[in-house]
Amino acid sequence: MKDTEKLEKIVSLAKRRGFIFPGSEIYGGLSGIYDYGPMGVELRHNIKQYFWDKFIAEREDVYGMSAAILMPARVWEASGHTELFTDPLVECKICHERARADQPEAIAEHENTHKKEKEKMGWSLPSVFNLLVETKLGASEATASQVYLRGEITQGVHVNFKNVLDSMHPKLPFGIGQIGKAFRNEITPRDFLFRQREFEQMELQYYIKPDEKTGTETFEYWKNFAFNWYLGLGFKKESLRLRQHAPDERAHYAKDAWDIEYNTPFGGWLEAWGIHHRGDWDLKRHSEYSKEDLSYFDEETKERYIPWDIECSGGVDRAVLFVLLEAYSEDELGGESRIFLKLNPKIAPIKVAVFPLLKNKPDLVAKAKEIYTTLKKKIPQMMFDDNGNIGKRYRRQDEIGTPWCVTIDFDTLGEKPELKDTVTVRDRDTGKQERKNISELSEYFKAML
Numbered sequence: 217m218k219d220t221e222k223l224e225k226i227v228s229l230a231k232r233r234g235f236i237f238p239g240s241e242i243y244g245g246l247s248g249i250y251d252y253g254p255m256g257v258e259l260r261h262n263i264k265q266y267f268w269d270k271f272i273a274e275r276e277d278v279y280g281m282s283a284a285i286l287m288p289a290r291v292w293e294a295s296g297h298t299e300l301f302t303d304p305l306v307e308c309k310i311c312h313e314r315a316r317a318d319q320p321e322a323i324a325e326h327e328n329t330h331k332k333e334k335e336k337m338g339w340s341l342p343s344v345f346n347l348l349v350e351t352k353l354g355a356s357e358a359t360a361s362q363v364y365l366r367g368e369i370t371q372g373v374h375v376n377f378k379n380v381l382d383s384m385h386p387k388l389p390f391g392i393g394q395i396g397k398a399f400r401n402e403i404t405p406r407d408f409l410f411r412q413r414e415f416e417q418m419e420l421q422y423y424i425k426p427d428e429k430t431g432t433e434t435f436e437y438w439k440n441f442a443f444n445w446y447l448g449l450g451f452k453k454e455s456l457r458l459r460q461h462a463p464d465e466r467a468h469y470a471k472d473a474w475d476i477e478y479n480t481p482f483g484g485w486l487e488a489w490g491i492h493h494r495g496d497w498d499l500k501r502h503s504e505y506s507k508e509d510l511s512y513f514d515e516e517t518k519e520r521y522i523p524w525d526i527e528c529s530g531g532v533d534r535a536v537l538f539v540l541l542e543a544y545s546e547d548e549l550g551g552e553s554r555i556f557l558k559l560n561p562k563i564a565p566i567k568v569a570v571f572p573l574l575k576n577k578p579d580l581v582a583k584a585k586e587i588y589t590t591l592k593k594k595i596p597q598m599m600f601d602d603n604g605n606i607g608k609r610y611r612r613q614d615e616i617g618t619p620w621c622v623t624i625d626f627d628t629l630g631e632k633p634e635l636k637d638t639v640t641v642r643d644r645d646t647g648k649q650e651r652k653n654i655s656e657l658s659e660y661f662k663a664m665l
């Protein structure tokens with residue numbers, strides 16, 4: 217049976233501590249839609265920044281871009297999504313709720329809700345359900361054109377392949393990466409951020425010369441690169457694995473496909489990230505449908521060809537969810553039980569929190585503010601907190617995963633002369649405190665980050 221206890225704890229912490237809220241909650245919410253709060257948006261930003269740095273900014277062979285969410289229907293006909301981006305849908309004969317026929321767990325879970333009417337339980341024959349989210353653009357009904365909210369961010373890159381070639385003149389192999397929202401009318405959004413209807417993706421399309429050996433080597437390279445990148449978010453090696461898709465599991469465009477999977481407590485090994493060998497599928501189809509020539513001229517060999525594409529495609533929100541699942545910890549500290557997020561400091565929403573020991577001592581507050589303001593210039597993700605007693609403040613920071621808390625006390629002000637201008641630095645994971653000079657704080661935290 218599915219162990220959802222940890223997931224429920226995370227949903228509750230995410231709301232309590234300002235990470236993630238149900239979308240439009242005061243109006244009753246919207247299934248499969250979530251809003252990010254002040255802490256969640258920083259965590260998500262850090263994950264995206266880490267992607268941008270490693271896959272794009274630090275490389276000389278990859279360009280970044282940002283394509284629009286709305287795209288004409290023709291794009292999705294070319295990419296095969298209008299025809300093939302479907303899930304098998306079945307409807308419960310008792311309550312007409314819909315489910316995906318290929319998700320035995322969802323089917324069993326639903327049948328369980330009708331235990332008392334077992335003999336009536338049954339499903340309709342599966343029908344094909346397209347996941348693209350459709351809308352209309354244009355001022356009048358008559359002239360409005362049908363457009364889609366992109367079902368994957370991939371196509372925005374392929375349709376700009378020629379623009380990037382003509383403006384940047386790159387030589388193969390080269391990549392184009394982007395981060396952005398995608399929309400899917402999932403039949404059964406579930407498991408918090410795992411299956412949403414609006415979510416964000418981070419992707420790289422890496423174009424290569426069409427050649428089996430180059431294809432295999434490049435695929436291997438990006439498969440390992442993506443896996444190591446994912447580990448770098450702070451996962452234990454045993455929490456992640458690489459799994460090859462069986463031929464009947466692959467998307468319509470894929471020559472080969474592997475997933476990075478995370479071992480979730482609620483559903484076992486689930487997809488975090490996909491590495492796909494898309495061959496020339498996308499560029500060829502867009503050449504055909506748009507009538508634009510999307511081939512590449514190889515100056516060296518004087519050949520003209522349609523490049524192949526090796527894709528790395530990851531969900532931002534799934535990374536947020538898996539990072540939270542991995543980091544969630546409970547232990548005992550000073551005889552009290554506590555919850556803390558053992559986040560990698562690199563992606564923690566707040567790196568350092570600064571507290572005056574007491575709120576009603578102006579000298580302490582002024583010194584704490586001064587330290588906070590100076591440090592914040594070097595480390596922007598900081599928090600000042602003088603709310604409630606110090607123990608409560610530590611607990612609050614533990615729950616949002618802040619790696620270090622700095623406390624300004626009477627010794628900082630010189631009550632014990634030998635400790636003047638020192639503060640305590642508390643470590644999130646051990647709860648241990650160390651005294652440090654104010655002057656060394658900035659270097660110390662920067663070195664740890």
Ligand code: ATP
Binds near residue numbers: 487489530534
């Ligand atoms: P699944 O099999 O779980 O539906 P998929 O194979 O359709 O996923 P891709 O099309 O390869 O997924 O999308 C790339 C990535 O986007 C996935 O690895 C996942 O992290 C993310 N993703 C896909 N669908 C969703 C969703 N409904 N909610 C959140 N993230 C998603």
